[in-house]
Amino acid sequence: METKLRAVLPDQDLIRLYEQMVLSREFEESCAEQYTKGHITGFLHLYSGQEAVAVGATAGLHKDDYILSAYREHVQAIVRGAEPKRVMAELFGKATGICKGKGGSMHLFDPTLNFMGGYAIVGGQFPIAVGLAFAARYRGEDRLAACFFGDGAVNQGNFHESLNWARLWNLPVLFICENNFYGIGTEVHRSSALPDIHKRTCGYDIPSEKVDGMDVISVYQAVRHAAEWVREQSRPYLIEAVTYRFRGHSMADPAKYRSTAEHEMWKARDPLPSFGRRLVVEGIASQSHLDAILAKAQTTVQEAVTFAEQSPWPEDREVWEDIYV
Amino acid sequence: MSDMTYRDALNLALKEELRRDPSVVIWGEDVALYEGSFKVTRGLLAEFGEERVKDTPISENTIIGVAIGAAMGGVRPVVELMTVNFALLAMDQLVNHMTKIRYMFGGQTWLPMVVRAPGGGGSQLAAQHSQSLETFFMHCPGMYVAVPATPADARGLLKTAIRDNNPVVFLEHELLYNSRGEVPDDPEYLVPFGAASVLREGTDVTIVAYSRMSILALQAAVELEREGISCEVIDLRTLNPLDTATFIASVQKTGRAVVVEECWQMAGLGGHLAWLIHRDCFDTLLAPVNRVSGLDVPMPYSRKIEKLCIPQMETIAAAVRETLSQKY
Structure with missing residues (x-):
């Protein structure tokens, strides 16, 4: 039998998870619209379908814990606390963006939130997460580094070097694989000799587990439990969250390598309506409450778009700023 | 003034900065127990212990990546690539990450780190161990590149590099390690960057x-x-x-x-x-x-x-x- 939600978290926290997932979906779908209008340019990788992973995982971490991610990271940043309007302004390339318009979609960063960056070289964030975990231990700080990455990153040398290093030095790193089955258009079993990603840690003596990445509660429980273990043991751990992206790899990808049947099967497991239904069935929220959450998220995203549209472009002199201290 | 070798001048600079600033740490392949392939890190493990002077796996890209993360987290890593030739295995972290992070994140962080690398030719080490790659580094904005010629500069430039808040690639010449010269005794002897x-x-x-x-x-x-x-x-x-x-x-x-x-x-x-x-x-x-x-x-x-x-x-x-x- 499914765990009762109230046995996991208080009502307001459960509703918060739903609010975050709805805001994330609305934000990403708005990005798609703004890309089509030409307001967002460059690469744009959207997170729709995977919301339960970022939302559940972030809820299972402490605010002091570092978070790093790859280039599909708008939602991780927003859920960690980045203002949607400043993220949208970044995507528009405006001076008010979270990185002054210099990073764009793939390079969000806010050290005041311990959100330590979106990295766009596949697997580039692995050793950086290990280094942040070292710094935390060296300085006697009670924090871990949570490192999100995709299934495509696990065949980079960085992944293996970093797992080995994290265990060798016994550093508090929580590796969180978002297995959405595709590295651009190459399915996991066509790129990995062992497609069960969580099993690949055995060569490094790192415990791991697989979790349903379409269920925000499962992700939350797994991450919270794993994070406590990492903190107590000062050792790395890996979670494989099995999920699915509803859109192509980027806006440039029509995703023709996936069958309609497969797509429909996963759409039926959309983490938002399924969690919403549970909230209603278990008497935590009414349908009208959920509708109000959606309306509020739509307003927030519209305000973000307006803010981005009205924000100034960076000054020309900014080109030469921030290269050196 | 003291007469010393280029190697000893570097070693002295490392020791002085480790003593001065507890956030300075050292790591690299064989730098601790073995005291470095060129013995530049001689005596460091004994004086500063295992948490500050660390041997690493042979994983050059990760040596740099872990240093980047540590620098972002408030530590000042001074890492050694056994030779500059191995920097080519680390070019992803050096070029795609180390030199880009401050800029692409809008100046919200900085990376106080030094990457030491012996290099140069003339020791009959053949094609894979004799390269001079300085142009590779100076070509890319976002890192400083130091190339000391004398023992005094080796000491003064390395101390400046360690105290600087930018990433520094510090290229030592393997044929200079035994060269001798007069080195100022002042523990605050610093050679500024950008002054020929x-x-x-x-x-x-x-x-x-x-x-x-x-x-x-x-x-x-x-x-x-x-x-x-x-x-x-x-x-x-x-x-x-x-x-x-x-x-x-x-x-x-x-x-x-x-x-x-x-x-x-x-x-x-x-x-x-x-x-x-x-x-x-x-x-x-x-x-x-x-x-x-x-x-x-x-x-x-x-x-x-x-x-x-x-x-x-x-x-x-x-x-x-x-x-x-x-x-x-």
């Missing part, structure tokens, strides 16, 4: 060089003095920041220039220096800028032919004579 030194004053021609090439240029200048040729020798000390003012002023005085690089000539840094001199000294140049470079070949093993591939004192002297025989 005039190793020798002269009036007929300016030789612009760096690292071991500066030492060979000095020897060439002594040789040429016997022939009545007065050479001014400029040692760049850092390639980024590049002190152009010092060598431009010198060439404006002498009217002739020879630029010396140990690296390959094709797209090497000497071409950039020659362009700067032509741009800023065009009206005062008495002859085309001459250029001495490593040969554009992979390094051979045999000492008879290895010598042909690396600029020698005689090659530099010959280039000076050639420049003096030419005119615009």
Whole structure:
């Protein structure tokens, strides 16, 4: 039998998870619209379908814990606390963006939130997460580094070097694989000799587990439990969250390598309506409450778009700023 | 002043900065228990312990990546790549990450880290262990590049590098480790970046060089003095920041220039220096800028032919004579 939600978290926290997932979906779908209008340019990788992973995982971490991610990271940043309007302004390339318009979609960063960056070289964030975990231990700080990455990153040398290093030095790193089955258009079993990603840690003596990445509660429980273990043991751990992206790899990808049947099967497991239904069935929220959450998220995203549209472009002199201290 | 080797000057700088600042840490392949392939880290493990002086796996890209994360987290890593040739395994973290992070994240973080790497040719280590890759690093904005030629500069530049809040690639020359020189005793002896030194004053021609090439240029200048040729020798000390003012002023005085690089000539840094001199000294140049470079070949093993591939004192002297025989 499914765990009762109230046995996991208080009502307001459960509703918060739903609010975050709805805001994330609305934000990403708005990005798609703004890309089509030409307001967002460059690469744009959207997170729709995977919301339960970022939302559940972030809820299972402490605010002091570092978070790093790859280039599909708008939602991780927003859920960690980045203002949607400043993220949208970044995507528009405006001076008010979270990185002054210099990073764009793939390079969000806010050290005041311990959100330590979106990295766009596949697997580039692995050793950086290990280094942040070292710094935390060296300085006697009670924090871990949570490192999100995709299934495509696990065949980079960085992944293996970093797992080995994290265990060798016994550093508090929580590796969180978002297995959405595709590295651009190459399915996991066509790129990995062992497609069960969580099993690949055995060569490094790192415990791991697989979790349903379409269920925000499962992700939350797994991450919270794993994070406590990492903190107590000062050792790395890996979670494989099995999920699915509803859109192509980027806006440039029509995703023709996936069958309609497969797509429909996963759409039926959309983490938002399924969690919403549970909230209603278990008497935590009414349908009208959920509708109000959606309306509020739509307003927030519209305000973000307006803010981005009205924000100034960076000054020309900014080109030469921030290269050196 | 104390007489010491380039190696001992580096070792002293590391020890002094480890003592001064508890956030400084050291790691690299065989730097702790083995005390470094070139023994630059001798005695560090014994004095500073296992949490500050650490051996790493043979994972060069991760050596740099972990340093980046640690630097972002408030530690000052001074890491060693066993030789600069292995930096090529770490170019993703060095170039795609280390030099980009501050900029692409809008100046919200900084990376106080040093990457030490011995390099250069002349020890019969053949093609994969004899490269001079300085141009690779100075080509990319976002990292400083230090190339000490003397024991005093080795100490002073390394201390500056460790205290700087930017990433620094610190290129040591393997054939200079045993060279000796006078080194100031002051524990606050710092050599600023972007300040070339005039190793020798002269009036007929300016030789612009760096690292071991500066030492060979000095020897060439002594040789040429016997022939009545007065050479001014400029040692760049850092390639980024590049002190152009010092060598431009010198060439404006002498009217002739020879630029010396140990690296390959094709797209090497000497071409950039020659362009700067032509741009800023065009009206005062008495002859085309001459250029001495490593040969554009992979390094051979045999000492008879290895010598042909690396600029020698005689090659530099010959280039000076050639420049003096030419005119615009």
